[in-house]
Amino acid sequence: MAWKDSRRSRSKLLLFTLSITIGIAALVAINSFKENLNYEINNQSKSLLGADLEVYSQQPFTEEQMSFIDSLGSTRSLQSRFSSMIYFPQTGGTRLIQVRTLEGDYPYYGEIETLPLSAATDFKTGAFALVDETLMMQYNANIGDPVKIGQLEFQIIGKLQSIPGQNSINTAVAPVVYIPHQYLVQTGLVERGSRVYYSYFFKTDQEIIEEEFDETYETRFEELALRYETVDKRKKNTSIAFNNTTVFLNMSAFIALLLGSIGVAGAVYSYLGEKRRSVAILRCLGLSGRQAFYIYFYQVLTMGLLGSLIGTTIGTGLQLFLPRLVEGLIPFSIQTRFYALVALEGVAIGMIVTVLFSLLPLLSILKISPLNSIRAEFESGGDDQKNLILKSSLFGVITLFLFSFSYLQIQELDQAAIFIGGLFVTFLILWLFSKGLIYLAKTMVSPKWSFLLRHGIANLHRPKNQTGLLIITVGMCTMLISIMYFSHHVLLDQITMAGSEERPNMVLFDIQSHQKPALETLVTDFDLPIVQDVPVVTMRLLEYNGITKKQASQDSTLEIPDWLYNREYRVTFRDSLISSETLTEGALHPYQANDSIFISIAEGFAERQEWELGDEIIFNVQGALMKTYIGSFRKIDWRRIQTNFLVLFPSGLLEEAPQFHVLVTKVKDNQQSATFQQAIVRQFPNISIIDLELVLKTIEEVLVKISFVIRFMALISVMTGLLVLINSIMLSKSQRVKDSVLLRTLGAKAKHIIAIITIEYLALGSIASLTGLITAHLLTWVLSVTLFDATYSIDYMSTVYIFIAVIIATLVMGLLNMRPVLREMPLTILRREN
Amino acid sequence: MSQILEVHKLSKTYQSGEKNLTVLDQISFSLEAGKSLAIVGPSGSGKTTLLGLCAGLDRIDTGSVSIAGHALDQLSEDQKAQVRNENVGFVFQNFQLIPTLTALENVMIPLELLGDKNALQEATALLDQVGLADRKNHYPSQLSGGEQQRVALARAFSNRPKILFADEPTGNLDEETGAKIEKLLFDLNRDKGTALVLVTHDIELAHKTDHLIRLKGGKVFESDLLSQTHAQS
Ligand SMILES: Nc1ncnc2c1ncn2[C@@H]1O[C@H](COP(=O)(O)OP(=O)(O)OP(=O)(O)O)[C@@H](O)[C@H]1O
Numbered sequence A: 001m002a003w004k005d006s007r008r009s010r011s012k013l014l015l016f017t018l019s020i021t022i023g024i025a026a027l028v029a030i031n032s033f034k035e036n037l038n039y040e041i042n043n044q045s046k047s048l049l050g051a052d053l054e055v056y057s058q059q060p061f062t063e064e065q066m067s068f069i070d071s072l073g074s075t076r077s078l079q080s081r082f083s084s085m086i087y088f089p090q091t092g093g094t095r096l097i098q099v100r101t102l103e104g105d106y107p108y109y110g111e112i113e114t115l116p117l118s119a120a121t122d123f124k125t126g127a128f129a130l131v132d133e134t135l136m137m138q139y140n141a142n143i144g145d146p147v148k149i150g151q152l153e154f155q156i157i158g159k160l161q162s163i164p165g166q167n168s169i170n171t172a173v174a175p176v177v178y179i180p181h182q183y184l185v186q187t188g189l190v191e192r193g194s195r196v197y198y199s200y201f202f203k204t205d206q207e208i209i210e211e212e213f214d215e216t217y218e219t220r221f222e223e224l225a226l227r228y229e230t231v232d233k234r235k236k237n238t239s240i241a242f243n244n245t246t247v248f249l250n251m252s253a254f255i256a257l258l259l260g261s262i263g264v265a266g267a268v269y270s271y272l273g274e275k276r277r278s279v280a281i282l283r284c285l286g287l288s289g290r291q292a293f294y295i296y297f298y299q300v301l302t303m304g305l306l307g308s309l310i311g312t313t314i315g316t317g318l319q320l321f322l323p324r325l326v327e328g329l330i331p332f333s334i335q336t337r338f339y340a341l342v343a344l345e346g347v348a349i350g351m352i353v354t355v356l357f358s359l360l361p362l363l364s365i366l367k368i369s370p371l372n373s374i375r376a377e378f379e380s381g382g383d384d385q386k387n388l389i390l391k392s393s394l395f396g397v398i399t400l401f402l403f404s405f406s407y408l409q410i411q412e413l414d415q416a417a418i419f420i421g422g423l424f425v426t427f428l429i430l431w432l433f434s435k436g437l438i439y440l441a442k443t444m445v446s447p448k449w450s451f452l453l454r455h456g457i458a459n460l461h462r463p464k465n466q467t468g469l470l471i472i473t474v475g476m477c478t479m480l481i482s483i484m485y486f487s488h489h490v491l492l493d494q495i496t497m498a499g500s501e502e503r504p505n506m507v508l509f510d511i512q513s514h515q516k517p518a519l520e521t522l523v524t525d526f527d528l529p530i531v532q533d534v535p536v537v538t539m540r541l542l543e544y545n546g547i548t549k550k551q552a553s554q555d556s557t558l559e560i561p562d563w564l565y566n567r568e569y570r571v572t573f574r575d576s577l578i579s580s581e582t583l584t585e586g587a588l589h590p591y592q593a594n595d596s597i598f599i600s601i602a603e604g605f606a607e608r609q610e611w612e613l614g615d616e617i618i619f620n621v622q623g624a625l626m627k628t629y630i631g632s633f634r635k636i637d638w639r640r641i642q643t644n645f646l647v648l649f650p651s652g653l654l655e656e657a658p659q660f661h662v663l664v665t666k667v668k669d670n671q672q673s674a675t676f677q678q679a680i681v682r683q684f685p686n687i688s689i690i691d692l693e694l695v696l697k698t699i700e701e702v703l704v705k706i707s708f709v710i711r712f713m714a715l716i717s718v719m720t721g722l723l724v725l726i727n728s729i730m731l732s733k734s735q736r737v738k739d740s741v742l743l744r745t746l747g748a749k750a751k752h753i754i755a756i757i758t759i760e761y762l763a764l765g766s767i768a769s770l771t772g773l774i775t776a777h778l779l780t781w782v783l784s785v786t787l788f789d790a791t792y793s794i795d796y797m798s799t800v801y802i803f804i805a806v807i808i809a810t811l812v813m814g815l816l817n818m819r820p821v822l823r824e825m826p827l828t829i830l831r832r833e834n
Numbered sequence B: 001m002s003q004i005l006e007v008h009k010l011s012k013t014y015q016s017g018e019k020n021l022t023v024l025d026q027i028s029f030s031l032e033a034g035k036s037l038a039i040v041g042p043s044g045s046g047k048t049t050l051l052g053l054c055a056g057l058d059r060i061d062t063g064s065v066s067i068a069g070h071a072l073d074q075l076s077e078d079q080k081a082q083v084r085n086e087n088v089g090f091v092f093q094n095f096q097l098i099p100t101l102t103a104l105e106n107v108m109i110p111l112e113l114l115g116d117k118n119a120l121q122e123a124t125a126l127l128d129q130v131g132l133a134d135r136k137n138h139y140p141s142q143l144s145g146g147e148q149q150r151v152a153l154a155r156a157f158s159n160r161p162k163i164l165f166a167d168e169p170t171g172n173l174d175e176e177t178g179a180k181i182e183k184l185l186f187d188l189n190r191d192k193g194t195a196l197v198l199v200t201h202d203i204e205l206a207h208k209t210d211h212l213i214r215l216k217g218g219k220v221f222e223s224d225l226l227s228q229t230h231a232q233s
C-alpha cells in the first residue's frame, strides 16, 4: 500500500531522498576526513618530532646543563637553528632562510627526504649543504653549486624535499638549509643577542609517558632553564594548530546536515500537500488517521534509509579526495581509511533526521478529515490539544537532537550552544520578518497601484501564500551558506595584510647596535626610506602578580600556562603610539626616575590571560630584574606591516640593555630589492631580511588552497540549499499554476502573469536574502569573536553576490514553476482537478 | 445580423497513449450576436471540449473558430487572451474561481485587465446584482457552491462580453438555486444583449434558448443552426 501510493509523486520523494543524501554525504566525508587527520596526528606524532624527546635552549648548553642532558640518554643528536640570509654567488640571489645545523643521526622517526637519497647523511661529511628544493628552483641553483651562508661557502649536495614536522607553508616562508654542525661557529652568525635555538633530540629505549616525565624532571629542567618537548606535547600542539580548520569543518558538517534537514521537512511537506485529497478520500473509505499516517511514515522511512545509505557511500568516496585538497597545509601525508563507525553514524543520523523532520509535516496527516475530500480547502479548525502537545514535544526533541549533534560534532559545550542559539535566533528573526512582510503586504497595498504590482504584492498575504515558508527556508539557507563565506573571509583576513601600494615591504632585523650607523648610510645610499627603526630588547617573564612559574604549574586552578613564562618577550620602548595602535584602557605613563614602571600590553593578549590594569609583572631583562605594572592596554592591528609588540616599555629604562634593531623600509621593485639585499648580505652577513612581497606571494598560494577546500564545502551547501528552494517553491506549484491559468482564461497575457510572479518572488527573495545575510553577519561576528578568535570584518563582495544570487535563484525557480501556464493549454490544466 | 461566433469544420483529436481519440469531428455552426444557443449531449460527447475551443482555451487541430470576427486559429496565446478579455465571458462546470482571491477580487480581475478605472465600483455593483454584496470579502472556500457559481457569473459578465460560454452552470446546484442562476443568465442575456452558449443536460433549459445543438460522439447529431458557409454550399 505504502509503495503503491507513492507512485504519482515520486519526484517529490526523490527531492527528499536527495536532501538526505547530500547532507549525509557531506557529514560522512567531513567526519571521515577528521578521523583520518586525527589518526595521522596520532600515528605520525613521533615523526612530527622526529624523536622521543627534544630538549632545547636559546643559549649554548652550559656544563651543568650538559651533565643533565647526559643523564637523559646517549642516543641523541644536536641541532641548532636560526634565521639567516643565503647567498647564491652564481646568480647573485639572496633570501632569508632558516639554517639548521645537524650532528648525529636525527631524525629517529620519519625522514629527511632528499634527492639524491644519500645526501641526507652524506652532507655531514664536509662543507656541504642540503637546500630546500623550491628555493633551488627559485634561484636556478643546481646540485654542486656553491652557496654562501654567513662567512662560509658550502657546496649543494642535495635537494631537501621534506623534513619531519614541517609543512610546505613553513618551508615556503622560511626555506630550510641544512649544514653540518661543525661549521656553525665558522659561519660567524652566532653572536650575542642573535636568536639561535639549540636542541638535543633523544631516542629513548622506553616510551616517554608525558605525565610521569613531567613529574620527574620538570623542576630540574626549570632550574637549568631548559625547555623540552615530548611526542605527546607536539601532538597536542599540532591539533591546536588545526583548531580553526576543525571548527570550520565541524561547522560545514553541521550546516550540511541542517540544510539536508530543512530539505527533508520541506520535501515531505510538499509531498503530503499533494496527498491531502487522496488521504481524505481514503479516510472516507474507512482508513483510520493512524493507518494513513503509517502509510506515509513507511514511505518516508524507506526513502530516508535509501538516502542515508547512498549519502554514506558517496561521503565515503568523497573523503578519498579531501586530503588532496589540503596537501601542503599539513606537515604529514594523509592516508584515507574507511571508518565503519563514521559510516554507521552517517546512516543513523540520516535516519534520525528523516524521522524527526518528516514527523513534523507527517503529523498533519492525522488531522486530515474526510471532509477534505468534499471541500479541498476545508481546514479543521486550529490544532487540537493533543496535536499541539505532540508538535511541541517534537520541536523539543528536534532541538535536543540538534544540540546533542552539534555537541558531539564539536565536543565543546559553549560552541554547540552558540550554534543552536544562533539557529534559534535566526529562525525567530525570519519568522518575525515573514509575519511583518505579510502584515505590510496587507496594509500597504493601495488601489492606486497598478494592477500587476497590486497582485504581486497581494500574493504575499493571500491565503496559501508562501511568504512564511519561503522566507524561513530561503533565509535559513542564505544564512547558513553566507556564514561559510563570511567566516572564510574572516579567517583569510587574519592572514592577508591590510594596506595599500604604499605599504613598506622589507624588514631588516637582528641589527646589532654597533652596525646601525653603517647600515643607515647604506640605506640612504640606496635612496630608500627608513619607515621605522625600532630597538628590541628580549626578556622573560619571571613573576605575574607574585606567582612564579613553579607556583603556576603546581596550582592548576590559577590557569596560567607554562609558555607564558617560557616564551621570550621581544620588547621595545617609546612614549607614544604608532599608527597601528590605539589605546583602549589606561594611559601611557612616561617613566620618571625612582617611580614605578608602567608598561602597555596588547589588548587581545591581555584579555586571553585575564590581565588587568595595575597587575604586577616582574621581567628578567637579560639578568636584571624589573618590576613593572600594567598601565594601559593597546589594540593592535596586526595586519599592518609594522613592527608590533605585545609589551611596550616607556623610554628611559632599556636604552642601555643589550638590544638589537629592526628597520622597516620600502624598496621600489624586484631589481632594487635584489641588489639591496646582496649589499646587506655582503656587508652585514648576520642581518636577516624579510622580503614581504615574497612572503605575501607564498601566503597567497596557500590561501588559494584553503579557498578551494572552503569552496568545495560551500558548493555542497549551495546544492542542498537549491534543493530546499526547489522544494519550497514546488510546494504551491499546482496552486499557482491553476491561479495563473484562470487569470489567463480571463484574458491575462503571458507578460501579466510573469510580471505578477516576478514581483512576488522579487519581494520574497530580497527579504529572505536580506534577513539571511544580516543574521549571517551577526553570527559570523559571534563566531569570529568566540570560536575563531579573529577580528571580524565584513565581506562586502560576497554579501552583494549572495544577495543577488539568492534573489535570482528564487525568481528563476518561481518562474520555472510557471512554465506549464505558458506551455500547456488552459483547458488541459483546468481539467486537472486537484 | 453579424455573426458573433463562427465554427467551421472544427475537429479535435486527443492522443492518449498510442490511441487517437477523436473528440470533435467536423463541427460547423454559427451564432448571431445577442442570440442564445444550447448544446446538449451525453457525457463525454465533447461539449466541454467544444466550448473550450470556442473560447480559445485549447489548441484547434483542424477547422476554424472566429469570435467577433477574430479567427482564433491565427492568433497567438496572448492575442487569444486579449480577445477573451474584450469579448468573452466564461462560466465553468466547476466554478473555477481563483481560490486565493476574494469574491470581489475575482469579479474585478477582467475589469482590471481591461484597465477599467472603476473596477471596484462596477464589481461591487455586479455582486450586488447576483445578491452577494454582503459576501464580497469572502474567499471562495467560504462560499457555498451556488454562491460560488453566482460569483462566477458576476465575473463572466463583468467585462461586458459579447458572448458568454456557460458549461453546465447549474449542473452542480439544487433545483431552486439552479433556477436562480438560470434566470440571472437569461436576464443578463436579454438586458445586455450578450450572446449565450450554454452546455446543459437540462432539456427544459435547453428549450428556453433560441437555438439548440445536440452532440453525439463528437458529431453534430441535430441542429437548427448551420454555419453560413455550410448553408451556402
Ligand atoms: N486531455 C485529454 N486527453 C485525452 N482525452 C481527453 C482529454 N480531454 C478530454 N478527453 C476526452 O474527450 C472526451 C470529451 O470530453 P468532454 O469533457 O468534452 O466531454 P463532455 O461532453 O463535456 O462530458 P460531460 O458531460 O461529462 O462533461 C471524453 O471522452 C474525454 O475523456
Ligand SMILES: [Mg+2]
Binding pocket: B047, B048, B049, B093, B167
Ligand atoms: Mg463537460
